Amino acid sequence: MADFETPELFKHIHIPKPVPGAMESVGPFIAKPDHQTALGFPAELVDNWEQKAVDAMGEAVKKYRGLAVFLDSCVKCGACTDKCHYYLGSSDPKNMPVARQDLFRSVYRKYHTPAGKFLSKLGLEWLIGAKTMDKSVLDDWYNYYHQCSECRRCSVYCPYGIDTAEITMAARDVMAQIGQGMKYSNEIIAKVYKIGNNLGLPEPALADTLEGLEEDIEDETGVKVELPLDRKGCDILLITPSADFFAEPHVDGLMGYAKVFHEAGVSWTISSKASEAANFGLFIGNYDNMRKISLRIREAAIDLGVKRIVYGECGHAWRVGYSFLNTLAGPFDFLDQNYPIPQHICEFTHDLIKKDKLKFDPSENDWMTLTFHDSCNVARGSRMGDKAGGQFTIPRDIIKTVCNNFVDMAPETIGEGTYCCGGGGGLLTDDLMAVRVKGAMPRMTALTNVVKEDGVTHMAAICAICKSQFSKVLPYYNLGMDMIVSVHQLVSNAIILTGQESEKGEPETAESKPE
């Protein structure tokens, strides 16, 4: 990993002067042949890839009409130029959303528009900013389309609603189809097909991990709370990111879901077949893979005979679940139609809170002052509850119920305009650490301000990627890696289980408590 500079933080999010080429690089590691073929892509860069890329682009534009509209409608107004966290953190003008789109648009213009085709014959395509598909274009695509987290913040400010994420996805898909996919995402998808989850956690390891968590909860509370695996005939199938089984603070959130299900008196199970909520098919922009990954959830729900599907804390999974699951893997007519299909764990917990079915001691979280990071895919790609904006109010309502100290970050940095954590969209890999650290600058600015002004000690999130990304990048900005917590970790700390031995037990997160 090359050395890089962590951006300096200013009082307000600083808009830098463009530094051309600041983030020029070879991009992330290229997928190995095995990881390409497992996903149905050619093992390596094919012969005549230039033409094949142009053809694949033509197909994408025909298939996804939104993409064609996005490519045709930009008027270069500049509203998006200062909206991308990667531009703000890196100063590279190719990270301005319009410039990122133009990497793809310029090729589209040459081969797929009447003006481009005509002017190309005269050698005048440059008049309309059209470009030939060649190695330098591919290199730029590979590098800069892996400096976009598909967070869609720019689309909020675009007067035409152009969604750069769709263009990034299309470009990545074209690259994978000509044999140049990305290692991180493709290796992970191959593991999902082979083992069932992103981590490659086999069923016996999963069973052992869940058993260990049951012991931990019983040690802490004296109550036997189950975390069942592959149990047939349950009410609920929990689909959660495999990071919830593996990493911290994710696992503390998983224990929170288990406690909520326990108190709700519902039966539930995890599936070893669909032991992953994440769907990296979205990140690589490939419909067939996204569908194949989604179908595991349908199969698991049918095999286990459940009535409902609940999603754990995973940002992009919830976008796929909320927005696309029915068309990808539906119809879900075999599930109980009285509940949302699927339902988010926050909706589930929030409903119980509203019905006064859960007991809490929020003072268990008094040693913290919380803020909440809206995850991009939840904020801009989905919703929760039955009111517009529920994806913003529901998690905050939960936090405020279980914690006494809560402060929001600056309004332009949360809600619909939330800044990405910097690690989303398939960029959560060590070979992109410079991109991740720089892209976190806007969120780190907003967070540092509430730390200094309001005494915020912790930031909660409902996305596995956000949690892992923050625990890695916080130290670069002189903040503690354990500042990031799961929303259901806070629930877990405060919930009083029926029959709990001591209502004032040791907090579950004792180890991360400041000494």
Place this chain on the structure above:
Amino acid sequence: MALEVNGKSYEVDEEGYLANLNEWDKDVAGALAASDDAELTDSHWEVINFLREYYEEYQIAPAVRVLTKAIGKRLGKEKGNSKYLYELFPYGPAKQACKYAGLPKPTGCV
């Protein structure tokens, strides 16, 4: 890419993880650590040995919580926390300790 140890060449991936888990031995572990400018003490070995055992049984590295619990049980409660593990493996116990143990890098949202 390759790592040279005692005159023998070992294949490693772009990030320095050993390609073939069966080729691992103590000298290789030391060389993998040395390539990160790290030195393996007895405390590191306690963790690495546990990782190897767990991998042998489950074909995956243990979850962070499983690891901290096991280390706490074996070596005393004061060592059974992620703070202790991060002191030993500052790049993260899951990734760095796996590397020295010759195990594949954990993938996913971790």
